[in-house]
Amino acid sequence: MSDSVMTEVxxxxxxxxxxxxxxxxxxxxPFEAIKKDKTTGKTVLEIEKCQVCGLCYSTCPAxxxxxxxxxxxxxxxxxxxxxxxxxxxxxVVMCKGSAPDFTGVEKLFGLxxxxxxxxxxxxxxxxxxxxxxxxxxxxxxxxxxCDTDYCRFEHGSAVTRRKIAGLNMLLxxxxxxxxxxxxxxxxxxxxVDANSCIRCGNCVWFCPYQAAKLxxxxxxxxxxxxxxxxxxxxxxxxxLALDLENWERQRISTIVSKMASEVKTPSVLVFRxxxxxxxxxxxxxxxxxxxxxxxxxASRVDTSHVLEALQKGADGVLIAACSEEDCKQEKSSGKxxxxxxxxxxxxxxxxxxxxxxxxxxxxxxxxxFTRELEQFCAKIGGVKESR
Amino acid sequence: xxxTVQKPLNELLDFISPYGKxxxxxxxxCTQPPRGLRxxxxxxQLLELGGKLRDKNFKFKTTTIAKQCDSxxxxxxxxxxxxxxxxxMSLACGIGVQEIAQAFPEVPVFPAQNTVFFGAExxxxxxxxxxxxxxxxxxLPLTGGICPIARxxxxxxxGACGGSKQGKCELSPEKDCAWVxxxxxLKKQGKLELLKQSRAPRDYQLTGWRVTT
Numbered sequence: 371m372s373d374s375v376m377t378e379v380x381x382x383x384x385x386x387x388x389x390x391x392x393x394x395x396x397x398x399x400p401f402e403a404i405k406k407d408k409t410t411g412k413t414v415l416e417i418e419k420c421q422v423c424g425l426c427y428s429t430c431p432a433x434x435x436x437x438x439x440x441x442x443x444x445x446x447x448x449x450x451x452x453x454x455x456x457x458x459x460x461x462v463v464m465c466k467g468s469a470p471d472f473t474g475v476e477k478l479f480g481l482x483x484x485x486x487x488x489x490x491x492x493x494x495x496x497x498x499x500x501x502x503x504x505x506x507x508x509x510x511x512x513x514x515x516c517d518t519d520y521c522r523f524e525h526g527s528a529v530t531r532r533k534i535a536g537l538n539m540l541l542x543x544x545x546x547x548x549x550x551x552x553x554x555x556x557x558x559x560x561x562v563d564a565n566s567c568i569r570c571g572n573c574v575w576f577c578p579y580q581a582a583k584l585x586x587x588x589x590x591x592x593x594x595x596x597x598x599x600x601x602x603x604x605x606x607x608x609x610l611a612l613d614l615e616n617w618e619r620q621r622i623s624t625i626v627s628k629m630a631s632e633v634k635t636p637s638v639l640v641f642r643x644x645x646x647x648x649x650x651x652x653x654x655x656x657x658x659x660x661x662x663x664x665x666x667x668a669s670r671v672d673t674s675h676v677l678e679a680l681q682k683g684a685d686g687v688l689i690a691a692c693s694e695e696d697c698k699q700e701k702s703s704g705k706x707x708x709x710x711x712x713x714x715x716x717x718x719x720x721x722x723x724x725x726x727x728x729x730x731x732x733x734x735x736x737x738x739f740t741r742e743l744e745q746f747c748a749k750i751g752g753v754k755e756s757r
Numbered sequence: 758x759x760x761t762v763q764k765p766l767n768e769l770l771d772f773i774s775p776y777g778k779x780x781x782x783x784x785x786x787c788t789q790p791p792r793g794l795r796x797x798x799x800x801x802q803l804l805e806l807g808g809k810l811r812d813k814n815f816k817f818k819t820t821t822i823a824k825q826c827d828s829x830x831x832x833x834x835x836x837x838x839x840x841x842x843x844x845x846m847s848l849a850c851g852i853g854v855q856e857i858a859q860a861f862p863e864v865p866v867f868p869a870q871n872t873v874f875f876g877a878e879x880x881x882x883x884x885x886x887x888x889x890x891x892x893x894x895x896x897l898p899l900t901g902g903i904c905p906i907a908r909x910x911x912x913x914x915x916g917a918c919g920g921s922k923q924g925k926c927e928l929s930p931e932k933d934c935a936w937v938x939x940x941x942x943l944k945k946q947g948k949l950e951l952l953k954q955s956r957a958p959r960d961y962q963l964t965g966w967r968v969t970t
Contacts, residue, residue: 566794608791609793720767720807
């Protein structure tokens, strides 16, 4: 391991002094990143294996785990502000992986308005947050997790289900009625426009999960039980016949246009895989020169959206992806890199070199993304001035 | 499939520089990767960006045709879209470009692609390789389903040359010697005696220029 890795600030830490050695975190970790050291008997975290799902953080009974993301304090202060902002007494805690847009969430739960709390995996939200929300005056609580086989953190969704069931039993005993917290599952998958399909077979070729099928006459069909919603097929479909729920081409296009028009020059648009960079709770942007567009996986980053950003005036586009090892989607981030490389070859031909960059980052070392972004902004700023 | 490689964008910008409004016509047919609507839209975006750097304000319209090599289909699909169009750029193989040129002789048409060969995608190699040369006299029954015309650099029809080394062609250490592939394939099939069959040299007249339908 290199020195630079050793000195990186890690997003998850075990506080030795608080640890009771109960091993709950070891059992709950989906990635076998926590172990008991055989010689010292201490519980140790191998940060390189950690995917920062936060299950250990929310489960540790001794509060011996520190998390840089979505800790109790930041969740609480977010909820206080959000309750004012959204003026509702209904809370929806949802996973970024499976939550549709606001209207979609309202429809799923039959709501008119709600306070959203959107995080990468609901499993990271400790039970006390639900109780705090009730004390803040929240009347109705809802949880939206991913379908179990869709969960990006192996069994994050299953752990969440058990936690909510436990919490509901507790609340029932306290007199809040049965199922005080409504629990639902969802996932966002591919859709086919049968009229546009040209039966070229590209999606069958690219799908890492063998979900695309061309075994009958007519348009391609998808076995949605196999689709994991990475969006690779959507970005590769030559006929624009595919789309991904909640990440529709048109929707991303609208976001790109809006952001490219409001960002200050020298401007950088960042397409970030939501599993590689965890967004802040309130969606705050770091500066007037940078805007973030979250993606379900770097492989959903569409060449056309990158070009659209440049057409609308963005000075640079950064694509932040997971490494192939960390990719939640069968090394799809490698495919994404390949697409960006190809695009850069073409951009160089028309005199737009170094405008688009691909980087791999992970939430376990948040500073790395900050550094990548700073360096890219400096490069783009420099290019702009030298013109 | 027919394999094409996109021409350098500078060349394409030179083609269209005298014109203002250009129709980019994709083809959903056999080119690989399919040069359909996505490719047409992407090309429009790239050429628009490239044009801006050259102080050109091109306007693009994009469309796609099921197969541009079908002259009737191409003519009927494109005709209603030509209003105000100064030039057409075709994303199809060389055949599609010529069908458009024939259907609309008054509109300049340019190829966006270089057409290179008939081939298949090799998934592991991340590449498309030539598989058929359209020679007019298919030898595949004699060669275990591996074409020596397309895959042997010299197109030899009766065995490897002296340049075959460790199964590779002398032209490139990455290129398989087609005759070694053929030998191994026939061995697996227990049909090595096919190699002893004498065969006439390739008849170049067979490629011809027309077949009647």
